[in-house]
Amino acid sequence: MPKDTGIGASTRRREDVRFLKGKGQYTDDIPPAHDQAAAVFARSTVANGVIKSIDTSVAESMPGVLAVFTGADFADVGGNPAGWLINSRDGEPMKEPKRPVLAHGKVRHVGDAYAAVIAETEKQARDAVEAIEADIEELPAIMDVKAALTSDNFVHDEIGTNQCFDWGWIEDNRRATDDAIKGAAHVTTLELVNNRLVPNAMEPRCSMASYKESSDEYTLHTTSQNPHLTRLLISAFVMGIPENKLTVIAPDVGGGFGSKIYHYGEEALVLAAAKRVGRTVKWTSDRTEAFLTDAHGRDHVTTIELATDAEGNFLAFRTETYANVGAYLSNFATATPTFLHGTLMAGNYTVPNVYVNVKAVFTNTAPVDAYRGAGRPEATYSLERVIDKCARELGMDPIALRRKNFIKPDQYPFASAAGLEYDSGNYDALMDKMEEVADVAGFAERRKASEAKGLLRGFGVNAYVEACGIAPSNLVGVLGSRVGLYDAATVRVNATGNLSVMVGAHSHGQGHETVFPQIVADMLGIDAQSIDIVHGDTSKIPFGMGTYGSRSLAVCGSAVVRATEKIIAKAKKIAGHMLEAAETDIELKDGQFSVVGTNKGVSFGEVALKAYIPHNFPIEDIEPGLEETAFYDPANFTFPSGAYCCEVEVDPDTGKVRVDRMTAVDDFGNVMNPMIVTGQVHGGLGQGIGQALLEAARYNEDGQLESASYMDYAMPRADDLPFYIVDHSQGTPCTHNPLGAKGCGEAGAIGSPPTVVNAVIDALQSGGKNVTHIDMPLTPHRVWSAVNNA
Amino acid sequence: MTKVEMTVNGKQVSRDVEGQTLLVSMLREDLRLTGTHVGCDTSQCGACVVHVNGKSVKACTMFAIEADGADIKTIEGMAGSDGSLSVIQSAFQEHHGLQCGFCTPGMVMTAANLLKDNPKPTEAEVRHYLQGNICRCTGYHNIVKAIMAASGQDVSAIAAE
Numbered sequence: 024m025p026k027d028t029g030i031g032a033s034t035r036r037r038e039d040v041r042f043l044k045g046k047g048q049y050t051d052d053i054p055p056a057h058d059q060a061a062a063v064f065a066r067s068t069v070a071n072g073v074i075k076s077i078d079t080s081v082a083e084s085m086p087g088v089l090a091v092f093t094g095a096d097f098a099d100v101g102g103n104p105a106g107w108l109i110n111s112r113d114g115e116p117m118k119e120p121k122r123p124v125l126a127h128g129k130v131r132h133v134g135d136a137y138a139a140v141i142a143e144t145e146k147q148a149r150d151a152v153e154a155i156e157a158d159i160e161e162l163p164a165i166m167d168v169k170a171a172l173t174s175d176n177f178v179h180d181e182i183g184t185n186q187c188f189d190w191g192w193i194e195d196n197r198r199a200t201d202d203a204i205k206g207a208a209h210v211t212t213l214e215l216v217n218n219r220l221v222p223n224a225m226e227p228r229c230s231m232a233s234y235k236e237s238s239d240e241y242t243l244h245t246t247s248q249n250p251h252l253t254r255l256l257i258s259a260f261v262m263g264i265p266e267n268k269l270t271v272i273a274p275d276v277g278g279g280f281g282s283k284i285y286h287y288g289e290e291a292l293v294l295a296a297a298k299r300v301g302r303t304v305k306w307t308s309d310r311t312e313a314f315l316t317d318a319h320g321r322d323h324v325t326t327i328e329l330a331t332d333a334e335g336n337f338l339a340f341r342t343e344t345y346a347n348v349g350a351y352l353s354n355f356a357t358a359t360p361t362f363l364h365g366t367l368m369a370g371n372y373t374v375p376n377v378y379v380n381v382k383a384v385f386t387n388t389a390p391v392d393a394y395r396g397a398g399r400p401e402a403t404y405s406l407e408r409v410i411d412k413c414a415r416e417l418g419m420d421p422i423a424l425r426r427k428n429f430i431k432p433d434q435y436p437f438a439s440a441a442g443l444e445y446d447s448g449n450y451d452a453l454m455d456k457m458e459e460v461a462d463v464a465g466f467a468e469r470r471k472a473s474e475a476k477g478l479l480r481g482f483g484v485n486a487y488v489e490a491c492g493i494a495p496s497n498l499v500g501v502l503g504s505r506v507g508l509y510d511a512a513t514v515r516v517n518a519t520g521n522l523s524v525m526v527g528a529h530s531h532g533q534g535h536e537t538v539f540p541q542i543v544a545d546m547l548g549i550d551a552q553s554i555d556i557v558h559g560d561t562s563k564i565p566f567g568m569g570t571y572g573s574r575s576l577a578v579c580g581s582a583v584v585r586a587t588e589k590i591i592a593k594a595k596k597i598a599g600h601m602l603e604a605a606e607t608d609i610e611l612k613d614g615q616f617s618v619v620g621t622n623k624g625v626s627f628g629e630v631a632l633k634a635y636i637p638h639n640f641p642i643e644d645i646e647p648g649l650e651e652t653a654f655y656d657p658a659n660f661t662f663p664s665g666a667y668c669c670e671v672e673v674d675p676d677t678g679k680v681r682v683d684r685m686t687a688v689d690d691f692g693n694v695m696n697p698m699i700v701t702g703q704v705h706g707g708l709g710q711g712i713g714q715a716l717l718e719a720a721r722y723n724e725d726g727q728l729e730s731a732s733y734m735d736y737a738m739p740r741a742d743d744l745p746f747y748i749v750d751h752s753q754g755t756p757c758t759h760n761p762l763g764a765k766g767c768g769e770a771g772a773i774g775s776p777p778t779v780v781n782a783v784i785d786a787l788q789s790g791g792k793n794v795t796h797i798d799m800p801l802t803p804h805r806v807w808s809a810v811n812n813a
Numbered sequence: 814m815t816k817v818e819m820t821v822n823g824k825q826v827s828r829d830v831e832g833q834t835l836l837v838s839m840l841r842e843d844l845r846l847t848g849t850h851v852g853c854d855t856s857q858c859g860a861c862v863v864h865v866n867g868k869s870v871k872a873c874t875m876f877a878i879e880a881d882g883a884d885i886k887t888i889e890g891m892a893g894s895d896g897s898l899s900v901i902q903s904a905f906q907e908h909h910g911l912q913c914g915f916c917t918p919g920m921v922m923t924a925a926n927l928l929k930d931n932p933k934p935t936e937a938e939v940r941h942y943l944q945g946n947i948c949r950c951t952g953y954h955n956i957v958k959a960i961m962a963a964s965g966q967d968v969s970a971i972a973a974e
Contacts, residue, residue: 035906042914043902043921045848045888052847225852225860225915225949277850277915278949310853532912532950702909702955709952733857733947741943741953746936746971771952 029545030762033698036537038530047275050229050246056303060089062293063148063306065138065155066315067130070164070387070726071178074128074137078156082140085154087147089300092139092292094127100295103286103351104260107358108503109188109383117188117383120179122351122390124261124291130159131178131350132387133726134315136288141296141304164726168324168345168384178350178385187348187357187383192365193442200378203339207330211413216798217401219322219347219720221736222394224531226277227313231305232293240268241297245290247273248283248529249569250561252506256286256354262294269294273559276531280710281393282317283531284571285354314731319720320394322347323360327405329413330376337428339376340368342405346383346391353392357383362502363398363490369439370406371450371486371664372428377440387726395710395772397572399489407485407777411784412795421781422458425486426451436758443490445662447755450486453688456753457484457666461686466670469683470789478672480683481786485667485778491766492577492661492757509656510579511566514543514586516594516649518635520628522554524586527567528579529559532706533768534699535575539583541696542762546587548614549627565652573766576695577661577757584761585653594630596645601625601633661757661765665689667774673786678807680716680783686748689770692756693763700767704749707771713739714772715779719800737800787813817881821846822890830877837861837872839880840887848888848918852947859946862919863887869926871945888918891925901925901963908968910959912950919946924960933964 026032041047079091102121109117126137138155142148165171165178171185178185191197204210230245241264247253250271258266276283289306296304308316323344330339346360365379414421429450430437437445457463466482473480493499496507513525524539536556544551557563567579591611598616599606608619617624625633633640634649670684687704694700717737721730730736756763776799783801787794787810794809814829821844828843840846840863849872852860861872864886891899898906901924911917920943927934927942934942939957948956954971962968 036909038914039906039911040898042911042917043888043898043905044892045846045918047848047914049847049850049915051851052841054845223949225858225913225947226850227852275914277852278913280949310855310858532914534912698909702912702951705952705954706912706950707952710949732855733853734855738857738947738949739953740940740947741957742937742940744940744953746957747952747954 028551029541030695032541033696034537034541034551036534038534038536049226049275049277050231050244051307053231053244053274056233058302060141060143060300060302060304061145061148062139062141062296062304063145063152064136065152065157067126067133067135067137067159069130069159069161070133071162072130072159073162074126074130075158075160077138079138082151082154085147085151087143088140088151089302090141090296092125092296094123094125094137097124098127100124101261101263103288104256104354105352105357106354106505108505109190109357109361111189112191112194117357118182118184119352120182124288132389133728134312134389135350139292141300164387164724166386166722166724166726168347168386171384171386172382178387185385187352187385190361190381192361192379196376196440197378200339200341200376203376204328204330204341207338208333209331209417211329211409211416212326213409213412213796214326215405215408215796217321217323217325217404218714218718218799220320220394220714220718221314221720222280222282222317222320223738224278224280224282227308227310228283228287228289228317229307230290230293231303232297233303234297234301236301241294242270242272243290243294244272244274246276246283247271248276248279248531248571250529250559251527251567252569253286253290254561257291261286261291264294270562273529279531280395281320281397281571284569285318285392310733311731314736315728316389318353318390318392319349320391321401322391323401325405327409329409331413335417335419335424335427337372337374340374340406341378342368342380344381346381347386347388348383349386349388349390351390353390356390356392358504359393359398364402366441366443367399367402367490368406369441371430371488373430374428375440388722393571395707396769399769400773400776403487403489403773404777407487408780411781421484422454426454444659445488446659446758448488448662448664448690449753449755450664450666452753453664453666453690454486456750457668457686457688460688460748460750461668461684463668469670473672479675479786479790481671481673481782481784481789483669483778483780483782483785485774485781487774488662488664489770489773490660490662491573491769492657493572493574494657495659496656507656508568509654510568510582511652511654512579512582512586513565513650513652514590516590516631516634518632520553520631523557524554524583525557525564526579526583527564527569528575529570531570533570533575534696538696538699539580542580542583543587546584546591547627548612573768576762576764577760577766578655578657580762580764581657581760582653582655585655586651589651589653590649593649593651597630597633598625600641600645601630658759661692663689663691663765663767663770665770665774667778669778669782671779671782671786673783673806675790675810678803678810680801680806682712682745682779684748685712685745685775687771687774688750688753689767690754690765691751691767692754692765694751694754695762695764700751701749703767704771705747707769708747708775709739709744711772711775712744712779715776715799716801717743815878817878819880819883819885821885822887832876832878834877835873836875836877836880839877840872846887846889850915850918852915857947859919859923860916862922862946864922864926869923888921891921904959904963908955908959908962910951910955916946916948920948920956924963927960928964933966936961
């Protein structure tokens with residue numbers, strides 16, 4: 024019986040009410056301050072150029088203009104930092120060229136901001152931007168990752184190379200991997216591109232800053248997934264504003280998918296402007312700006328080899344990847360293609376040898392960083408495509424080949440050859456369930472039906488395992504992270520028995536306002552409606568590292584549990600005092616504290632009131648009040664896994680691909696709210712199918728982004744996608760967090776792209792077309808070309 | 814500046830606007846009805862859909878002066894006067910048809926127009942009608958399900974959890 028309330032219930036979301044009524048408050052909705060002013064940026068129209076001069080004199084004198092900033096104003100201000108130090112194979116640390124608030128000396132991608140106008144109105148600021156005379160000497164654009172490595176035209180002249188780093192993992196395994204491949208009975212090789220994507224959260228970025236001179240305090244409202252992290256980055260690295268003088272507030276945020284993790288120059292600019300002009304300064308991105316400047320995702324060029332013995336046992340995976348990091352290092356840009364990618368290159372398999380090489384390359388494009396999946400989609404795509412190709416070459420069934428190499432349920436915890444220890448899983452059970460719910464047995468009939476309509480029908484499958492619930496601070500610290508990745512929660516019980524739960528996570532679609540109260544209510548045995556969360560405001564919440572990397576439940580949720588456990592412990596002490604019993608004799612059930620084996624009890628509400636009106640209270644033993652904080656640092660990543668399959672119809676005459684069925688069977692461990700978890704999978708599937716069939720951020724050779732609007736960048740629409748079949752009944756609990764929960768936010772985007780591509784290849788092969796690979800997106804033109812050139 | 818007069822969610826309003834002021838700007842900035850959102854600059858995304866004289870229109874693609882004399886309904890006008898959610902809004906909540914909420918006003922307004930034109934749409938008809946509304950969060954599954962449920966059709970066969 025599905026539960027009504029508490030952990031495991033599909034409680035409907037309370038935040039929906041304001042969103043459905045149009046009463047959400049996104050950053051751009053905030054009522055204008057009485058002193059509101061606007062910021063508009065002057066952005067480069069060339070991809071690579073030397074700034075010879077910028078004349079702002081005309082702009083400064085235009086109506087309504089309050090100030091004009093250029094890169095020179097920020098020369099002494101710190102650069103936006105890289106959050107993870109990666110060392111190259113030769114022992115050299117990675118290159119970290121400065122990422123300034125405004126471009127200074129050079130512009131390095133189309134859209135790179137080199138000046139900003141602050142004016143009374145946005146229209147006046149826009150007009151003044153057009154009056155800025157910038158003499159920029161255009162240079163050839165550095166666009167191709169391989170050519171960039173041998174070019175002496177540098178994105179950052181001061182480092183004398185376009186290579187950020189050349190990373191190997193695990194170096195000690197390199198020789199054994201090379202040997203395994205040399206001696207193998209069979210080696211499958213595949214070259215693939217993981218196509219560059221634009222996250223395109225529907226809400227464009229927006230930042231608004233104010234400065235209070237009397238107390239020297241700043242407030243920044245901004246579209247962020249992690250206000251405390253943003254505050255930390257601005258404070259410690261960029262502006263130097265002490266954290267206790269800077270409040271960062273992320274109100275309702277319309278999606279992020281990673282693009283709103285990062286600190287961006289616009290945030291620093293509005294802060295500096297607010298102080299300089301003594302006004303509230305707001306900047307709102309338009310969609311074109313978003314395309315040009317929001318961190319892009321993916322953009323790997325990879326060669327992967329899979330070595331097997333004659334029976335199809337996996338002996339080794341070896342990969343070489345060129346990862347485009349763009350013109351500047353975004354905050355997690357160096358972690359995404361390394362420790363969130365290379366460490367997953369053993370997949371679901373017992374393969375004994377893995378070696379990954381990644382060369383990160385600067386180009387004159389927008390910065391590239393984590394986007395839903397952040398490195399794990401890249402790993403899964405490479406693995407599951409080469410496995411599929413291998414199956415064909417060996418004449419083996421693709422599911423059978425995977426099962427043959429799966430880690431078995433009795434092998435956990437499992438130390439993978441790529442360096443991670445998976446805590447739990449059962450990949451065969453996932454595959455069994457997938458075969459059942461997807462009606463794999465019925466595929467043959469469905470293929471006949473498609474063929475009768477003149478269409479080719481293909482079946483594609485994929486297994487994935489991923490590492491999320493980011494992250495164990497000790498481990499990532501050793502690997503080069505410059506931040507900890509724990510999280511925090513404060514549970515505050517008010518005198519009248521209702522609760523405020525301050526969480527370091529941030530909800531921008533994930534339903535935290537509903538799910539966190541479910542958990543606390545379940546633990547305390549009280550009505551979830553009496554519990555509210557507080558999120559998004561650094562002045563109200565002790566700390567947090569925010570929401571990304573499928574971490575809110577696994578990390579912040581665990582902090583919530585620990586804080587609630589502390590509440591229960593103290594409440595039992597108080598109840599013991601009230602009931603004149605030892606606290607060890609007190610049990611909590613359904614919101615009642617009672618002495619074990621008796622009818623004597625007090626309600627949670629009575630205990631709360633007592634805590635705040637501590638008459639006759641043992642103040643030597645118990646402090647008044649009932650509020651507890653917990654910081655939770657996970658012991659490990661969590662390792663969700665899945666078996667996905669997909670059936671496509673392909674029109675051989677037009678190359679058009681239609682996804683007819685998409686099935687996702689995931690192991691998320693213990694599920695808190697099945698409805699919300701399913702929704703997360705749906706969203707990931709939509710984005711993954713989008714990557715596979717539709718989306719491509721395309722720059723031309725001059726560095727112009729040709730897909731800079733929704734006219735040119737194909738976002739999936741409702742009629743591009745089917746209903747999905749989603750199952751998470753085969754959960755194996757996470758062994759190391761109190762919820763037993765594994766992250767679920769990114770799985771759909773990780774497992775779906777290879778599934779779709781595998782299905783299309785299967786369709787074409789079934790029609791006698793000898794096509795072994797097509798790079799994403801599998802547009803009709805690409806599919807048609809592959810068929811006709813095969 | 815030109816004076817425009819219109820009815821918005823049942824109330825008469827009158828404003829002076831510039832010729833170039835978009836309807837969505839007038840709604841958001843002058844009338845402070847911020848439920849109608851701006852998500853793009855090429856009229857694709859649909860976050861700005863409102864009803865003008867009963868038809869769904871993208872408010873970013875219309876000048877305020879073109880709406881002079883019109884009857885406008887925005888998302889703020891969809892709930893009951895007692896604050897209760899409309900059938901469509903309730904269905905979206907019941908079926909988890911929204912996540913971040915940014916596309917949601919446009920989705921609700923478009924859905925309302927669809928169900929007026931086509932009271933019992935098929936799945937394909939709903940998906941086709943939503944071509945002008947982009948969502949990045951939901952993968953559309955629960956949006957389509959919510960709209961079909963709002964039309965009174967049985968959606969129990971559509972996989973839920």
